[in-house]
Structures are given as C-alpha cells and as structure tokens.
Amino acid sequence: MRNAKLVILLAATLMLGACSKSPDVKDGWGDEPEMVTGAQDESGSSQRGLGENGVRGGEEFGGMNLDGQNVLDGTTIFFDYDSTDIKLDYEDVLMAHARYLVENPGARVRLEGHTDERGSREYNIGLGERRSQSVRRVLMLQGAQDSQIITVSFGEERPAEFGSSEDAWAKNRRVEIQY
Amino acid sequence: MTKVFTSILFFMLMSAMASFQPAHAELRIEITKGISAAVPIAVVPFGYTGPGAAPFDVAGVVAADLASSGRFDPMDRKDMLEMPSSGAEVDFQDWRLLKAQVLVIGKVSPINADEYSIQFQVFDVFKREQILGYRMPTTRAAMRASAHYVADMIFEKLTGVKGVFSTQVAYVTVTGKGKDRNFELVVADADGANAKSISNSPDPIMSPSWSPDGRKLAYVSFEGGTSAVYVQILRSGFRQKVSSRRGVNGAPVWHPDGRSLALTLSQGDGNLDIYVLELTSGRLERITSHPAIDTEPEWRKDGRGLYFTSDRSGRAQIYELELQDKKAVRISREGSYNARPRLSPDGKQLSLVTLDRGNYRIGIMDLERGTLRVLSEGKLDESPAFAPNGQTLIYAAREGSQGVLATVSADGQIRGRIASADGDVREPVWSPFPPN
Numbered sequence: 334m335r336n337a338k339l340v341i342l343l344a345a346t347l348m349l350g351a352c353s354k355s356p357d358v359k360d361g362w363g364d365e366p367e368m369v370t371g372a373q374d375e376s377g378s379s380q381r382g383l384g385e386n387g388v389r390g391g392e393e394f395g396g397m398n399l400d401g402q403n404v405l406d407g408t409t410i411f412f413d414y415d416s417t418d419i420k421l422d423y424e425d426v427l428m429a430h431a432r433y434l435v436e437n438p439g440a441r442v443r444l445e446g447h448t449d450e451r452g453s454r455e456y457n458i459g460l461g462e463r464r465s466q467s468v469r470r471v472l473m474l475q476g477a478q479d480s481q482i483i484t485v486s487f488g489e490e491r492p493a494e495f496g497s498s499e500d501a502w503a504k505n506r507r508v509e510i511q512y
Numbered sequence: 513m514t515k516v517f518t519s520i521l522f523f524m525l526m527s528a529m530a531s532f533q534p535a536h537a538e539l540r541i542e543i544t545k546g547i548s549a550a551v552p553i554a555v556v557p558f559g560y561t562g563p564g565a566a567p568f569d570v571a572g573v574v575a576a577d578l579a580s581s582g583r584f585d586p587m588d589r590k591d592m593l594e595m596p597s598s599g600a601e602v603d604f605q606d607w608r609l610l611k612a613q614v615l616v617i618g619k620v621s622p623i624n625a626d627e628y629s630i631q632f633q634v635f636d637v638f639k640r641e642q643i644l645g646y647r648m649p650t651t652r653a654a655m656r657a658s659a660h661y662v663a664d665m666i667f668e669k670l671t672g673v674k675g676v677f678s679t680q681v682a683y684v685t686v687t688g689k690g691k692d693r694n695f696e697l698v699v700a701d702a703d704g705a706n707a708k709s710i711s712n713s714p715d716p717i718m719s720p721s722w723s724p725d726g727r728k729l730a731y732v733s734f735e736g737g738t739s740a741v742y743v744q745i746l747r748s749g750f751r752q753k754v755s756s757r758r759g760v761n762g763a764p765v766w767h768p769d770g771r772s773l774a775l776t777l778s779q780g781d782g783n784l785d786i787y788v789l790e791l792t793s794g795r796l797e798r799i800t801s802h803p804a805i806d807t808e809p810e811w812r813k814d815g816r817g818l819y820f821t822s823d824r825s826g827r828a829q830i831y832e833l834e835l836q837d838k839k840a841v842r843i844s845r846e847g848s849y850n851a852r853p854r855l856s857p858d859g860k861q862l863s864l865v866t867l868d869r870g871n872y873r874i875g876i877m878d879l880e881r882g883t884l885r886v887l888s889e890g891k892l893d894e895s896p897a898f899a900p901n902g903q904t905l906i907y908a909a910r911e912g913s914q915g916v917l918a919t920v921s922a923d924g925q926i927r928g929r930i931a932s933a934d935g936d937v938r939e940p941v942w943s944p945f946p947p948n
Binding site: 415443450451452453454455456458459460462463465466469483484485486487488490491495496497 | 689716718719734737738739759760762763776778781782784805807808821823827828849851852865872891892894895910913938939
C-alpha cells in the first residue's frame with residue numbers, strides 16, 4: 334500500500350524530471366528489500382551497507398531524482414544494542430532521503446523506531462523514539478521540514494524478526510523510513 | 513467527532529460481544545515450586561440438599577484457589593475415606609490418619625428457583641475444633657464468585673493475610689503474525705477463569721493500569737498507527753481517549769485518589785518526560801524536564817511523590833521525585849539496569865526489572881534500606897505487579913519464543929507458571945481488592 338503510494342509519487346517526480354529509464358528504476362526498487370534482509374550477523378548492523386549499495390545502484394541510473402528513488406523505498410536503519418547513534422554507513426542513504434524531502438515539500442515521511450525485546454517495554458518505547466529522533470535530526474539538518482516528518486515509536490512491540498537470538502535482536506533495533 | 517463516537521460505539525459493541533463469549537485463552541496457575549510447609553488441607557466436595565446434581569462444584573474452586581497460593585496442599589478427593597457435609601458426620605480420627613491438618617466441609621441448599629445458600633465449616637483436625645463457620649446466600653450465576661469468597665475467608669482465617677481469590681488480573685495477549693497480528697486487552701478472574709477481551713486491535717496495546725477503585729483500566733493503544741492513552745470503564749466498555757499528543761503517549765498510572773494519571777509524553781520533540789494529567793479538567797502538568805528518557809512513573813503511596821525510570825545517569829535506573837519541588841533523586845544503587853518500578857501495597861518495596869548477570873529478572877527493592885533482591889530465574893522477565901495483599905508478584909516471562917505469565921511469592925519461596933493455550937501473554941496487572 335505504502336509502496337504503491339510511493340510509486341505514484343515517484344512516477345510523478347519521474348515525469349517532471351522527464352527521465353527515460355523507468356524500467357531500471359523499477360528493478361532498483363525490487364532489489365532494495367533484499368539488501369536490507371541480506372545482512373545477517375549481529376554486529377552486522379554495522380556492515381549492513383544499505384546506503385552504500387543503494388547509492389551505487391542509484392548512480393547507474395544517472396539522474397538526480399533516480400538516485401534518490403532507488404534508496405528511498407523501504408529503507409531501514411539499524412542500530413547497536415542500547416544505542417541511538419546512526420552509523421556512518423547510512424550517511425548517503427539519509428542524504429538521499431533529505432534531498433527528496435527538500436525537493437518535494439509536499440512529501441511526508443514517517444519514521445518508525447523499534448528496539449529489541451530486552452528490557453522494559455515503556456523504556457523501549459523511549460529508546461525507539463530516540464532512534465527515530467536521531468534520524469529526524471539528520472533529515473532536518475539537511476533541510477527537511479519539521480512538518481514533513483512524523484515519528485512513531487513501537488518499542489519492542491513490532492519485531493521485524495521473531496525469536497530471542499542476537500541475529501533477531503540486531504534486525505529489530507531499527508528505524509523504518511516510510512512514505 | 514463522528515469518528516470518535518463511532519469508535520466508542522464500536523468498542524461498546526465489542527465489549528458487549530466479548531461478555532457473551534468467554535475468551536479462548538483461559539489461564540491456570542500451576543505451582544512449580546512450593547514450600548514444604550504448605551498446610552495439608554482437605555476440602556470435601558460440598559453436599560447438595562436439592563434434587564439432582566449440585567449446580568456448581570464450590571469445593572473444587574476453593575481447593576484450586578488455596579492450592580494456587582502455594583501455602584496449602586489440598587488432598588486429592590479420591591484419597592478421602594468419607595465425604596461429610598455437616599459437623600456431626602466428621603470422624604476426626606480418619607482425617608488425622610490421612611494427615612490433613614485442616615478440614616473444610618459444606619453444603620449448598622436451594623432456596624428457590626435461582627437462589628441458593630452456601631454454608632461451610634473449617635476444622636482444626638488435631639484440636640477437633642471448628643475454626644470458622646459461615647452461611648451466605650448466592651445465585652446460580654454468582655456461585656463461582658461465592659466460592660472465591662469462601663476461599664478468601666478460609667485463607668485469611670488461616671494465614672492472617674487477606675486472600676486475593678476474588679480479585680482480577682488484566683493482561684495483553686498477542687496472537688497471529690505479520691498482518692494477522694491481534695492484540696487483546698483481557699480481564700480475567702485471578703484464577704484465570706472468566707477471561708474477557710475488553711479491547712482488541714491489529715496495532716499494539718500496552719501498559720494496562722487499574723484505577724484504585726478497580727472499575728477502570730487506563731492503557732496505551734496504537735490503533736491508527738500512533739500511540740494514545742485510553743481510559744475504559746470495565747462494566748460498560750465505554751472508553752475515552754485521554755491523551756493523543758504528538759509523539760509518545762505512554763505508561764499511564766493512576767494517582768491513588770483516582771482523579772489523575774501520571775504518564776509519559778514526548779510532545780513531538782522526542783524527549784520523554786513525566787506529566788500528570790487531571791482527568792476531569794484535562795489539565796496537564798509537566799513533572800520532569802530532562803533530555804534523558806524519563807518514563808514508567810509509579811505513584812508513591814502518599815500520592816505526593818513519584819518513582820520513575822530514567823537513563824540520565826547513562827543507563828536505566830530508578831528515581832524518586834517530590835511533586836512539590838520536582839527534585840529527582842536516584843534510589844536504585846545495585847545493578848547496571850533497573851526499570852519499571854511498581855510499588856508494593858504497603859508502600860515499602862518496589863518491584864522492578866533488573867539486569868542480573870546478563871538476564872532481565874524481577875527484583876524487589878527495599879525502599880528503606882535500598883537493598884535489591886532478585887526473585888525470578890528467567891532470561892527475559894518483565895512487567896512485575898504485586899497482588900493487592902502484597903504476598904505474590906505476577907510477571908511476564910519467556911518460554912522458548914512464547915510470552916507466558918509467572919508468579920513468585922514476595923519471599924521468593926513459591927513459584928508458579930500460568931499456562932496459556934496459544935500466543936503471547938504479557939503485561940499482567942493485578943486489580944485492587946473489590947470494594948465492599
């Protein structure tokens with residue numbers, strides 16, 4: 334559903350940008366979720382290289398808008414245990430999101446903060462909120478407007494991965510960027 | 513406006529429906545570690561003076577209640593040599609041979625079509641003396657509640673502590689995965705019977721809190737995608753959204769006077785602080801202003817101060833704050849992580865979640881001495897809540913990947929687990945004593 338919305342949004346941007354490479358763009362979107370789930374190990378949150386991969390994919394398409402589009406869909410930022418620091422790996426992908434928001438003042442983004450299951454539930458709501466605020470700050474520093482960003486924290490209530498392994502925990506400490 | 517009204521109607525309807533269908537997941541406390549000093553007691557099946565079969569097994573409920581406390585060890589019915597229902601029929605010698613220390617007998621008599629009388633007697637087998645004798649009117653529908661009341665009377669007479677068998681427990685269940693996930697807020701009798709869903713949502717439901725009069729629950733629901741705090745009246749199912757500010761709306765707890773809630777808000781800037789919301793006026797007062805996460809408030813017994821979780825020292829620890837000057841002092845000293853304080857009914861101890869050698873466990877902190885005792889043995893234990901008599905704590909634990917409920921006596925001697933059919937069960941909260 335959200336993806337469909339994004340597709341429409343981006344299609345509109347595409348037409349404005351008069352770009353001719355739409356099939357490639359579609360492929361780019363399809364690849365993205367795989368990149369997200371591809372990284373597995375616990376410390377892997379640091380090697381997820383989501384931004385790097387996304388941007389590299391984007392460069393192949395050339396255009397500025399496309400660059401953004403490829404990384405925009407289904408981005409997830411992963412965090413270390415009990416940490417709200419955004420790793421350097423995510424710099425490029427967050428820049429692309431910020432650029433998209435600046436160029437599309439009507440666009441709204443929802444940042445959903447999540448934690449692993451350890452610790453108390455309401456404290457984890459706080460931790461998830463803090464994570465989504467970290468992402469919000471980066472986007473705003475790059476020029477996105479406060480009114481474009483909604484943050485929601487689900488704490489440990491909506492795990493991406495069930496189970497009590499280090500691997501599952503690493504996948505659950507995240508901020509999902511949704512349009 | 514219409515939308516709000518529709519959702520109220522919807523939830524009234526939902527709760528009306530729920531009251532007709534007992535919930536799927538009935539929970540049963542099963543004692544996994546008892547005490548050797550558990551008193552052997554014989555609860556003889558009650559006689560029935562009416563025609564046909566007895567309408568309800570009162571003695572069965574009484575025996576199960578007493579067993580669930582871990583302080584009594586009821587005798588198996590098939591080991592009983594006789595089943596007296598009046599004092600004259602009791603042969604104390606037989607019960608002595610069976611090593612029962614306490615004997616409970618009774619009978620149910622019909623008065624008219626729907627009304628009954630329950631009478632029961634409790635004997636000290638060694639002294640051959642009646643300890644307690646009582647007769648009470650009841651109805652067919654109230655028979656189970658009356659049985660809990662009988663168990664409460666016996667428990668209090670024998671232990672000197674008020675029984676909690678007539679109280680209720682609220683908890684959250686989660687079934688299904690992915691898009692089919694369903695969160696339910698359930699209220700059940702303390703023995704797990706009569707479980708009724710009072711609210712459900714595909715989005716998370718969290719943090720139920722009983723009003724001091726036991727008539728309402730405050731809780732957090734994410735229906736529609738963002739968090740809001742609701743207050744729901746149990747009898748009618750009527751509910752009100754009391755806080756849906758930008759950002760986090762969480763961790764509601766009732767002031768002891770029942771007129772306001774302490775809760776956690778982030779007010780859009782992402783900084784979680786404690787607030788107090790007066791329910792009738794809607795007046796909001798900010799209590800903490802700190803860039804750290806301040807959450808999980810709990811009222812002090814006098815209502816003039818709060819305990820809460822804050823990571824202002826780096827990691828989560830427990831703080832105490834005076835409402836008057838809003839000064840917070842850290843009170844948890846042991847352990848690198850202490851969170852979600854809940855006060856004992858006497859106001860002298862806090863139960864909390866503590867990191868114990870890599871495991872999240874339930875601890876009890878003595879407020880006077882500041883000492884911390886770890887009570888549970890799991891890896892991911894959370895959400896402790898005291899029974900209203902302070903004797904037992906109920907909390908959420910993990911068995912494999914399933915969330916289950918467990919109990920532990922405040923002295924750590926007696927442990928129980930509460931079996932559930934399917935899905936996760938979490939965030940148990942024990943009701944206050946029923947007003948009467």
